Each structure stands twice: as C-alpha cells, then as structure tokens.
Amino acid sequence: MSGKQETNNSLVAAIREALRKVEAPELRGNLVSLKMVQAIEIENEIAHLHLLLPTPGYPYQEELTERCTRALQGVDGIQRVDLHFDDEVRRDPRVGDKLGLSVKHIFAVASGKGGVGKSTVAVNLAASLAEDGATVGLLDADIYGPNIPMMMGVEEMPPVEGGKLVPAQAHGVRFMSMGFLMPSDRALIWRGPMLHKAIQQLFTDVRWGDLDYLIIDLPPGTGDVQLSLAQTAPLSGGVIVTMPQNVSLADARRGGAAFIQLEVPIIGVIENMSGEIFGSGGGERAAQELDVAFLGRVELDSNVRVGGDAGRPIVLSHPTSAAARSLRQLARLIALRLNTHVADPRPQLKIV
Ligand SMILES: Nc1ncnc2c1ncn2[C@@H]1O[C@H](COP(=O)(O)OP(=O)(O)O)[C@@H](O)[C@H]1O
Ligand SMILES: [Mg+2]
Numbered sequence: 001m002s003g004k005q006e007t008n009n010s011l012v013a014a015i016r017e018a019l020r021k022v023e024a025p026e027l028r029g030n031l032v033s034l035k036m037v038q039a040i041e042i043e044n045e046i047a048h049l050h051l052l053l054p055t056p057g058y059p060y061q062e063e064l065t066e067r068c069t070r071a072l073q074g075v076d077g078i079q080r081v082d083l084h085f086d087d088e089v090r091r092d093p094r095v096g097d098k099l100g101l102s103v104k105h106i107f108a109v110a111s112g113k114g115g116v117g118k119s120t121v122a123v124n125l126a127a128s129l130a131e132d133g134a135t136v137g138l139l140d141a142d143i144y145g146p147n148i149p150m151m152m153g154v155e156e157m158p159p160v161e162g163g164k165l166v167p168a169q170a171h172g173v174r175f176m177s178m179g180f181l182m183p184s185d186r187a188l189i190w191r192g193p194m195l196h197k198a199i200q201q202l203f204t205d206v207r208w209g210d211l212d213y214l215i216i217d218l219p220p221g222t223g224d225v226q227l228s229l230a231q232t233a234p235l236s237g238g239v240i241v242t243m244p245q246n247v248s249l250a251d252a253r254r255g256g257a258a259f260i261q262l263e264v265p266i267i268g269v270i271e272n273m274s275g276e277i278f279g280s281g282g283g284e285r286a287a288q289e290l291d292v293a294f295l296g297r298v299e300l301d302s303n304v305r306v307g308g309d310a311g312r313p314i315v316l317s318h319p320t321s322a323a324a325r326s327l328r329q330l331a332r333l334i335a336l337r338l339n340t341h342v343a344d345p346r347p348q349l350k351i352v
Helices: 003-019 061-071 119-133 148-152 192-204 224-232 249-263 282-290 302-310 322-341
Strands: 038-045 047-054 080-087 102-110 137-139 167-172 173-177 210-217 238-242 266-274 294-297
Touching: 003 047, 003 167, 047 148, 047 210, 047 266, 061 210, 102 119, 102 148, 102 322, 119 173, 119 210, 119 238, 119 266, 119 302, 119 322, 137 148, 148 167, 148 173, 148 302, 173 192, 192 224, 224 249, 224 266, 238 249, 238 282, 249 282, 266 282, 266 322, 282 294, 282 302, 294 322
Parallel strands: 047 080, 102 210, 102 238, 137 173, 137 210, 238 266, 266 294
Antiparallel strands: 038 047, 167 173
C-alpha cells in the first residue's frame, strides 16, 4: 500500500469519526448511526461526502452541509467539504409482505368528523411527495364520500388488465377509489363481509406496482372500514386532520379512535382551514389531548377548494401560496417521521 493510500485511509477514518458527531435534523441519530454515509472520497484536500437521504425532498440539505463543514473543520488535511446527496426510502419492517405488495410505507389520514379537509390533505400530501420524486399511491377508502377521483381530476373507472385493476393516474400519483367500485347512491349497502371483500380487493386486485408511500383516505370516525383495514393491511402510521375551532376532547378522541382501532401509531395532528375566519389552536389542543405531536397547520384559502373541485391540488395549482407551502412541508415532515420511526406512541384511550 502506498504512503498516500495509508494517509487517505486514516483521513477517511478521521472524517467518519467526525461525522459521528453530526446529528441529522429531524432524524434520531448521527450520520453514521443512521447509515447515511455511503462513501467518503478525498481529492486535493476536498472531502466528498456521499450521503443517502431517507426520503426525496428531505428539507435540511443546507443545514446538513453546514453541520458537516463545521464538524470537519478540525480534521487535518481537509480544506473543504462537498456534499453529494442521493435518496432511498427505506421499507418499514412493520409493513412487510403480507399482502404481496411492494410498498415501503402505508399511512392513513383520519378525522373525527367529515368536512374537515381530510381528503384535501390526503390528495395534496400525495401530490407533494410525488413531486419530490417519491412513488406514491392513494387509496380512497371513504365509503361515505369517495371524492378523491374528483379531486384528482380523473373520474373514469380504471381499466382491468389480466384480472387486475390498473390504478388511475394523475399528478404523478396512482390512485384507486371505493367510488370506482360502487354505484354512487349505494353507500349504505357496503357493510360487513361485502365491505371487507372490497377493502381487500383494493389492495390485492389492484396493480399498484412498487410504491414508496401508499396513503389511505379513511372515512371519518371509526367503523367497518377501519376494522377491515386492521385485518387486511399493516400500516406504518396515521395522521389526524382537525379544524381550528372548538376541538373538544371528544372530537380529538374520535379522530384518534380510528388509529386505536387500527392499532397503528399516530404520527400527529394537522390543523386545516387555519386563519382569521376559524381561528387557530384547535389542532394543538387535539394533539395535547391525545398526547401526540402537532405537525402543523394549513391555511384557509379558497384556492384549495377551487383546486379540489377542478381536479388540481393546490400544491400544483398555486405552489407558492401559504397553504401549498404548508402542505408541502407537512408531506416532508410526515415522510421523515415515517422513515425514522419517530411516530409517537399510541395513546391509551378508550374508543368513544
Ligand atoms: N384549507 C382549506 N381552505 C379552503 N377550503 C378547504 C380547505 N381544506 C378543505 N377545503 C374544502 O372543504 C371541503 C371539505 O373538504 P374535504 O377534503 O372534502 O373534507 P373531508 O374529506 O374531511 O370530508 C371541500 O370543499 C374542500 O375543498
Ligand atoms: Mg373526504
């Protein structure tokens, strides 16, 4: 081994040691323990660090660059640090292969009652993650008001190929809806075994392909859909959508109850339609009541509704609006929480 090579090897070791002291923002651990350091190359006193991010759209690349530069300042023989990023969503071991699906994370969006913007949030989270480069599926399991097809702008029943349904596709997201499987006026007959069969079909008879994230839009509260899901699909976590005003303990509990029924960790609470008209604070209160994280708020903005009605999510139609920014940030935050298993523990509440 040449002398230069040896110097290089010990330099690489010194750099690795220094990177053990660099915490990755929003992730629990340092770059080495999180297995984010893929390669270290040294060239003319420049350290090239190849880092593997846990999800596309990781929002702290600049902060990481600063932290690494600071950490390597004390390393002799290094003048500059260059970061190179790649990303790979890691499969949640809880999701497993039970369904024969190739999905890394499944998470659900729930609410205590209807009309709070649950579907709107689900659609925008899906479009944001897809825009960041993730492969995303969206499953509309709301038997009472399956309006994801309208919000995505594709309302035709998807084709069947080789005995399997091909998911509809819009805005880079593959999606399926209970609405495709049922006549619009027949929600009440979806009970018991038939409903269970339909829920299973949405997983097993749909050609989802490889997905980084599969998002499920749940019906409000608790019920048969949640029960069927609990028996069918292993979920990584769930988020609760609430409105700002007068969130009572009962409302918060109703929102959380779905996840207790599903036995999945609650990632946190999102407050939707925040602003002057409805005020704000209900989301934090709900999070406190449930003892879970408050993830953030989404502003009340008529463009959210207009976009939803026109089949174009606001993150795409008005990407610089406050609501779009909030939704994008929420999508990244949820992706991070899923990828680092920092979902808060499930609250020990009784279903009300
Ligand atoms: N942040 C928001 N600002 C303005 N309108 C919104 C917002 N979020 C949702 N809406 C509108 O509120 C209505 C209910 O939203 P929806 O997503 O269908 O609720 P849910 O799925 O909880 O029943 C829709 O017309 C939607 O466009
Ligand atoms: Mg809905």
